[in-house]
Amino acid sequence: MSAHNYVPKEPVQIECNIEKTLDVIGGKWAFLVLRELFCGTRRFGELQRMIPSVSPRALTTTLRHLEEKGVLERKVFPTVPVTVEYTLTPKGEDLTHILKEMKLWAARWTD
Amino acid sequence: MSAHNYVPKEPVQIECNIEKTLDVIGGKWAFLVLRELFCGTRRFGELQRMIPSVSPRALTTTLRHLEEKGVLERKVFPTVPVTVEYTLTPKGEDLTHILKEMKLWAARWTD
Numbered sequence: 001m002s003a004h005n006y007v008p009k010e011p012v013q014i015e016c017n018i019e020k021t022l023d024v025i026g027g028k029w030a031f032l033v034l035r036e037l038f039c040g041t042r043r044f045g046e047l048q049r050m051i052p053s054v055s056p057r058a059l060t061t062t063l064r065h066l067e068e069k070g071v072l073e074r075k076v077f078p079t080v081p082v083t084v085e086y087t088l089t090p091k092g093e094d095l096t097h098i099l100k101e102m103k104l105w106a107a108r109w110t111d
Numbered sequence: 112m113s114a115h116n117y118v119p120k121e122p123v124q125i126e127c128n129i130e131k132t133l134d135v136i137g138g139k140w141a142f143l144v145l146r147e148l149f150c151g152t153r154r155f156g157e158l159q160r161m162i163p164s165v166s167p168r169a170l171t172t173t174l175r176h177l178e179e180k181g182v183l184e185r186k187v188f189p190t191v192p193v194t195v196e197y198t199l200t201p202k203g204e205d206l207t208h209i210l211k212e213m214k215l216w217a218a219r220w221t222d
Contacts, residue, residue, distance in 0.1 A: 016217075017221070018210055018213045018217070026137045031130075094216060095216060098212040098213055101209040102133070102209055105132055105206060105208065
């Protein structure tokens with residue numbers, strides 16, 4: 001392998017990191033759910049009411065995805081009917097910097 | 112409409128702004144192309160070599176999408192064969208803050 005073929009590691013790392021983040025927040029509904037949870041713990045029904053355009057099935061998929069990615073915590077209370085609550089983890093709360101920059105960029109450059 | 116039904120405008124605005132930004136950077140290839148262009152002007156062939164996993168068709172679609180969103184500028188030079196160069200606009204360069212926060216978040220929270 002000649003010196004000209006040398007590829008520094010950093011760009012690949014950058015690609016992976018941005019890809020990993022987009023994998024968490026890039027879905028159609030993820031950021032809408034995250035936005036609600038930044039305001040505090042929410043029940044499934046509350047999220048459904050706050051995001052009326054999402055189907056229960058898509059909301060379940062999104063919540064499961066975000067739970068698997070470790071950005072939210074799901075708590076089940078043995079009430080009748082059962083109560084399920086969703087809360088951001090510290091990893092999820094830390095997404096606030098990205099969402100803030102996204103809001104600022106759009107505010108600066110779009111109508 | 113009672114006071115209880117009042118929905119403040121701000122959350123909707125936030126949703127729209129984050130959605131607008133994801134619409135620009137959320138595609139499968141967009142951020143890989145943007146990453147290359149942050150380093151400077153690139154020709155079509157250079158981008159293809161730097162992102163070997165993208166097909167020419169997908170690269171063309173991505174570049175057209177980013178041009179339509181106003182984040183890059185396409186310049187055609189009447190050489191034989193024709194030379195096409197892509198450069199970030201100020202709007203595109205300003206995405207650096209978001210991508211930086213995405214890299215930092217992934218570095219803090221993922222392996």
